[in-house]
Amino acid sequence: MPASDALRLDEGAATRPRFPLLPWLGSLVGSSETGLKASHFRRPWLAAGLVAPQLLILLFFFFIPTWKALSLAFVQVDPFGGTMIFVGLDNFTTLFSSPEYRDSAVLTLWFTTVQCVATLLVAGLLAFATDQVMRGKAIYKGVILLPYAIAPAISGVLWAFLFNPTVGPLAHMLHDLGFAWDPNRRPFDALLLVSVAAVWKHICYDYIFLVAAFLAVPASVIEAGAIDGARPVRRFLTITLPMAAPTIFFLIVMNFVYGLFETFGIIDTITHGGPAGSTNTLVYKVYQDGFRQLDLGSSAAQSVVLMAIAILFTVLQFRAVERKVNYQV
Amino acid sequence: MASTYVKSVAGLLAAGALLMGATGAAAAERVKIEWWYAISGKLGETVQQLISDFNKSQDKYEVVGTHKGNYEETMAAMVAAYRVNQQPAILQSAERGFMTMLNSGAIIPADELMAKQGYKIDWNDFVKPVAGFYIVNGKPAALPFNSSTPILWYNADAFKAAGFDAPADTWQDLEKQLYALKEKKVTDCPMALPGDYQWSLIENYSAINDQPFGTKANGYAGLDTEFVYNKTSVVGQVARLKKWIDDGVLKIAGQGVSPISLYTSGTCASIINSTASHSAVEADAKFKWSAAVMPHEEGVQPKNSTIGGAALWAIKGKPEEVQAGVAAFFNYVAQPNVQEWWSKSTGYVPVTNAAYAKMKQEGYFKDHPTREIAIEQLSRGEPNDNSRGFRFGNHNQATAILLEEMQAVWTGKKTPQEALDSSVKRGNEILRQYEKLHAGK
Numbered sequence: 001m002p003a004s005d006a007l008r009l010d011e012g013a014a015t016r017p018r019f020p021l022l023p024w025l026g027s028l029v030g031s032s033e034t035g036l037k038a039s040h041f042r043r044p045w046l047a048a049g050l051v052a053p054q055l056l057i058l059l060f061f062f063f064i065p066t067w068k069a070l071s072l073a074f075v076q077v078d079p080f081g082g083t084m085i086f087v088g089l090d091n092f093t094t095l096f097s098s099p100e101y102r103d104s105a106v107l108t109l110w111f112t113t114v115q116c117v118a119t120l121l122v123a124g125l126l127a128f129a130t131d132q133v134m135r136g137k138a139i140y141k142g143v144i145l146l147p148y149a150i151a152p153a154i155s156g157v158l159w160a161f162l163f164n165p166t167v168g169p170l171a172h173m174l175h176d177l178g179f180a181w182d183p184n185r186r187p188f189d190a191l192l193l194v195s196v197a198a199v200w201k202h203i204c205y206d207y208i209f210l211v212a213a214f215l216a217v218p219a220s221v222i223e224a225g226a227i228d229g230a231r232p233v234r235r236f237l238t239i240t241l242p243m244a245a246p247t248i249f250f251l252i253v254m255n256f257v258y259g260l261f262e263t264f265g266i267i268d269t270i271t272h273g274g275p276a277g278s279t280n281t282l283v284y285k286v287y288q289d290g291f292r293q294l295d296l297g298s299s300a301a302q303s304v305v306l307m308a309i310a311i312l313f314t315v316l317q318f319r320a321v322e323r324k325v326n327y328q329v
Numbered sequence: 330m331a332s333t334y335v336k337s338v339a340g341l342l343a344a345g346a347l348l349m350g351a352t353g354a355a356a357a358e359r360v361k362i363e364w365w366y367a368i369s370g371k372l373g374e375t376v377q378q379l380i381s382d383f384n385k386s387q388d389k390y391e392v393v394g395t396h397k398g399n400y401e402e403t404m405a406a407m408v409a410a411y412r413v414n415q416q417p418a419i420l421q422s423a424e425r426g427f428m429t430m431l432n433s434g435a436i437i438p439a440d441e442l443m444a445k446q447g448y449k450i451d452w453n454d455f456v457k458p459v460a461g462f463y464i465v466n467g468k469p470a471a472l473p474f475n476s477s478t479p480i481l482w483y484n485a486d487a488f489k490a491a492g493f494d495a496p497a498d499t500w501q502d503l504e505k506q507l508y509a510l511k512e513k514k515v516t517d518c519p520m521a522l523p524g525d526y527q528w529s530l531i532e533n534y535s536a537i538n539d540q541p542f543g544t545k546a547n548g549y550a551g552l553d554t555e556f557v558y559n560k561t562s563v564v565g566q567v568a569r570l571k572k573w574i575d576d577g578v579l580k581i582a583g584q585g586v587s588p589i590s591l592y593t594s595g596t597c598a599s600i601i602n603s604t605a606s607h608s609a610v611e612a613d614a615k616f617k618w619s620a621a622v623m624p625h626e627e628g629v630q631p632k633n634s635t636i637g638g639a640a641l642w643a644i645k646g647k648p649e650e651v652q653a654g655v656a657a658f659f660n661y662v663a664q665p666n667v668q669e670w671w672s673k674s675t676g677y678v679p680v681t682n683a684a685y686a687k688m689k690q691e692g693y694f695k696d697h698p699t700r701e702i703a704i705e706q707l708s709r710g711e712p713n714d715n716s717r718g719f720r721f722g723n724h725n726q727a728t729a730i731l732l733e734e735m736q737a738v739w740t741g742k743k744t745p746q747e748a749l750d751s752s753v754k755r756g757n758e759i760l761r762q763y764e765k766l767h768a769g770k
Contacts, residue, residue, distance in 0.1 A: 078766045079408040082434040085766065160585030166518065166596065167586055184581040185574065185739045270584055276737035291405045293726040294429075 066307065072300035079294040091301035100277055101285070101302075108281045111195060112259035118199045119255050120248065123206035128236055130211055141211075148204040152262070156269025159197040183271065187278030190271050194279045197270060198263045205258075206251050213247035214240050253317050260309075282306055359391040362654040363417035366394055367403040367639065368475065371608040375674045383661050390654035392419075400426065400639065401725060411435050411644070418647045418655050421474060423639045424462065425528075428548070428722045430642055431470050432767045437643040437652070439469045439659065446656035450663050454681045458636050458707040462718040471640035472659045475677045477603040478634045478703045479529035481624065482610065485617040487598035490515045495619075496599065499627045500569065507578045510598055518580045520573070521588045521597035525637075527731050529601045529623070531558070533634045534566050536716040538626050548720035552764040556727070556756045559749035562626060567745040571738050581739065593618075603637060604703035607676025620699040622706045632716040633709045638677060678703050722763030727756040 073091055077084045095101050126144055133140050147155065162170040165182040174181040183190040217240050225235045241248075261283055267273060273280035273288055280288065286306065290299025366376050373396055380394045397403040400423035410416045422430050430436055443450050452460070452469050459473045483496050491510045497503045507519040523529055535542045540561035545554035573579035580597060582588040592600040593613040601623060610618055625631035641662070643655050661667060668684035671677065673693070679685040685704065688694065694701040710716075721727060734752035737743040743751070 076762060076766060078433065079429065080433040080435045081412050083766045157585055160583070164583050164586050166580050166582060166591060182581075184583040185741075187740055187742070272584060274733070274736050275740050276742055277733055278740070288729070292401050293729050294405065294408060294723070295726060 069300045069303045069307070072296050073304045074297075076297045079296065087297070091297045092305075095298060095301050095305070100280075103277060104280050104282055104285050107191075107278070108260065108283075111191065111198075111263075111279075111281060112256055115195055115198050115202070115259040115263075116252060116255035118195070119202045119206050120251060122199065123203045123210055123251075126203070126207055127210035127214055128240075131214070132232070144207050145204045147201055150201075152201060152265030153269050155201055156197060156266040159193060159200075159266075160270045163193055184275055187275055190275055190279050194263070194267055194270050197266050198259065201266065202255065202258055206255065209247050209251055210244065213244035217243045256313070282309075358388065360389065360650045360654050362390050362392045362419065362651055362658060364392055364394045364419040364421070364641075364658075365397045365403055365407065365417045366421040367397060367400045367423070368421070369396055369399075371612060372475075372605065372675055375608070375671070378674075379662070379667070379671065382667075383658055386661065387657065390657055392654075392658055404429075404725070407644075411646075414646060416644050416646060418644055418651050419658065420642045420644055421639045422471070422642055424637055424718075425724045425728060427462070427470075427640075428720055428724065428763075431465065432722070435645050436470070437645055439472045439641075439643060441468075442643045442652065442656050443659060446653050448656050448660045450660065454683055456678070456680060456682055456685060456704070456708070458633060458712065458718075459678075459680045461712060462636055463640055471642045472662065473680045474641045474662065475605065475638040475671075475675065476636045476680050477605045477638040477677050478636055478707050479523075479533055479601050479623060480604050480699075480702050480706065481599065481601050481621045482592055482606065483599040483619060483621065484516075484592070484595065485619045487515050487616075496621050496624070498622075498624060500566075500624045501627045503624045504569070504573070507573070507599070508576070511576075511578055516596075516598045517577070518591065518597035519599065520579045521591040521600040522570075522574070522579050522581045523588045523600055523602045524582070525603075526570075526601075527728055527735070528637055529603075530566065530570065531563055531731070532719060533623065535561065535563060536633065536635045536718075537623060537631050538562060538629050539632050539713070539715050541715050542719060543721060546714035547717065548722075549714070549717060552722060552760075552767060554721065554760060556721075556753040556760070559746070559753040564745050564749055567735065567738060567749065571745060574739055603676075604678060604700075605638065605676045607700065608674065611676075620702050622702055622709075631709065633712050634706045635716065635718045636678075636707065672700075676700065678707065721760060722767060723759050726759045730755045730759070 074086060074088060075084050076087050076090070130137070130140065162168045163174075163181070163183060165171045165175075165184060171181050180186070181189055183193045221239055221243075222235055225239050230238070260281075263281065264283055264287065267279055267281060267284050268287075271279040273284050282302065283306065286299050286302045289295045289302065364380070366373070368376060376394055376396075380392045384391050395417070397406045403420070404422060404426050407416060407420050407422075416435070420430075440450075440452065452464065455463075455469075455473060458478075459476050460469075463469055463471055463473050481496055485495075487510060488494070488496065488506070491506070491513050493506050493509075497506055510516055510519040532542060534540075535558060540558070540563065541547065542558050542561075543554045543556045545551045548554040570579060574581065580591070582591055588600060589602055589606050589609055590613075591597040592602070592606075593610055595614075595616050604620075622631075623634060641659065643652070643659070647655070662671075663681065665681060665683040665687055668679050668681050669687055672679040672684065672688065679688060731752045734743070734748040734755075737751075738745050738748045
């Protein structure tokens with residue numbers, strides 16, 4: 001039964017090879033509609049059918065959770081939902097006056113920025129070197145891409161064990177070198193460990209994009225530079241890098257998103273947000289307060305704040321993409 | 330083509346009907362009782378053994394046990410499930426979550442369930458420290474299941490090598506011994522810090538040394554209780570632990586390594602950990618291991634320690650026949666021979682006097698002297714307001730805050746006094762929030 005339905009849908013799509021976008025969708029995205037022709041379907045049920053899966057996903061993974069978060073952010077509730085007291089903005093005022101939350105916000109900013117810059121730098125260096133590697137290029141690329149195949153939780157456990165001050169072999173090496181390495185007691189060590197693990201996990205992602213971007217630079221331009229006497233580093237800095245700017249901007253955004261939201265597994269396995277909250281990022285704190293401590297009101301308020309940040313971020317990104325970065329390579 | 334489809338569809342339908350019939354028949358025979366539990370490793374295997382023994386002992390009910398992570402994770406899973414009516418019939422919840430469960434409105438008190446289903450359990454037979462915690466106003470709220478208390482585990486070989494027969498009774502003398510272990514280069518790690526040290530080294534420390542942890546008899550006398558452990562000898566205790574950590578005498582296991590494995594592997598010469606570690610120690614420790622009662626402060630007459638571990642809660646919202654099954658399972662668990670088997674295979678203390686007497690009579694404790702330490706420590710002296718136990722609303726939450734503040738001490742961000750002040754202040758906010766939500770309960 002479903003097979004024949006799918007067949008009809010396919011036919012419909014085949015006879016109308018236009019953009020499957022409703023006009024209002026274009027207006028939602030705002031200025032990004034340039035280049036897209038407004039088009040519409042004569043049979044609205046087909047359009048609705050095509051959009052439905054996406055809308056369903058949005059409904060279950062965005063609208064319903066958002067509604068839940070908003071409805072919990074203004075109440076205090078016992079975990080089982082037996083008692084609920086409306087407290088207005090109390091959850092938010094408590095949150096913003098709490099030094100722990102401010103610390104977490106500062107930490108998150110620091111962590112995501114460092115992680116973003118470090119990942120880009122290392123990945124850029126490795127991508128630049130790709131062209132210079134003569135032998136074993138496949139192995140070189142393979143080794144760099146490997147970490148991406150490892151689940152965050154597993155890589156987290158590995159890092160935690162390797163650098164465990166009591167039993168970890170790499171920690172013992174650091175001790176032998178004279179470093180008082182101890183991520184359980186030294187907040188900086190913990191933060192460093194989490195940052196390095198996060199960067200290590202994400203380098204490969206940036207690397208793939210950068211290699212592709214560098215390859216896309218026309219050979220003729222580079223050759224012209226070479227004839228004019230520019231050495232590889234100079235050619236890289238003055239030709240390749242500016243031409244890869246759109247990709248780099250894209251990666252900056254992706255790194256920020258990764259640092260903000262996807263380092264959860266690494267933090268959970270390496271430090272649990274400790275010691276003394278020194279690696280407790282905003283996202284991890286939502287989890288800690290909501291699912292460990294069952295303080296659903298505060299946790300919901302924090303998610304609302306995070307959602308506001310995410311929305312702000314998206315708007316900024318769209319504006320910047322429109323104005324600052326030149327895509328016409 | 331079409332006919333093959335018809336045939337295969339018909340075949341599938343027939344197979345489906347058969348399958349449905351089969352499961353339908355099985356369901357008619359046995360009522361499924363879902364149980365979420367939180368203990369893992371060797372203890373988890375013993376739980377599965379208990380379940381399969383129960384299932385074999387009768388043919389009306391089938392208990393299905395699911396491990397839902399540690400106590401906090403199991404509680405979180407329960408909360409999420411309860412809100413969408415997908416809760417299990419039985420939940421294993423730690424002593425820390427006692428008040429949260431008690432006032433949740435999601436449970437059926439154990440005595441009510443048992444009386445309704447026609448079982449007689451002699452609640453007076455539960456050993457005093459266990460009964461004192463789980464029985465509220467003469468009524469047991471949950472079935473005490475795995476009860477433990479922290480004891481001092483030590484490596485007898487290492488202590489011998491440093492010239493000691495056994496660990497000292499007081500913190501002051503123990504300190505000298507641990508430093509000697511380090512100075513004589515017997516070990517680089519005289520003691521490991523347990524993961525739940527707030528339970529052993531702060532809460533139980535308070536009980537044993539007769540210090541109040543909170544007002545209102547540690548929460549027994551009302552929801553308007555306040556924490557006061559920043560004004561007791563806990564401050565000195567935390568300062569001592571900090572000094573030990575700084576001097577490398579006490580080691581933090583950290584993520585990726587369980588503290589008890591530092592002891593069983595021989596890396597650290599001692600640890601203050603639950604008596605339930607017996608199953609792990611007996612299986613893994615390859616040295617001459619032993620245990621002793623927890624130390625106390627010099628010049629203090631030590632009181633009883635308090636219980637940890639968990640109880641089984643009957644959860645509301647299940648059909649009558651499932652509730653009957655829960656009662657049957659509770660009744661099975663409370664049998665002296667099951668209690669005895671459970672205690673022997675895990676290291677948890679026997680929770681009924683009958684089981685304890687039976688084990689004693691058999692001479693079990695003569696062959697396994699460390700198994701009796703916990704019971705003796707739990708029943709030492711007459712429990713008073715400071716040592717009866719801890720009944721604080723949302724104690725999980727206050728505990729997480731205490732641990733975070735303790736980490737601030739270990740890292741040197743705060744002095745012990747500053748950290749404890751802050752922990753008490755933040756903890757009291759949680760108590761007030763809980764009081765507000767549960768006023769009149």
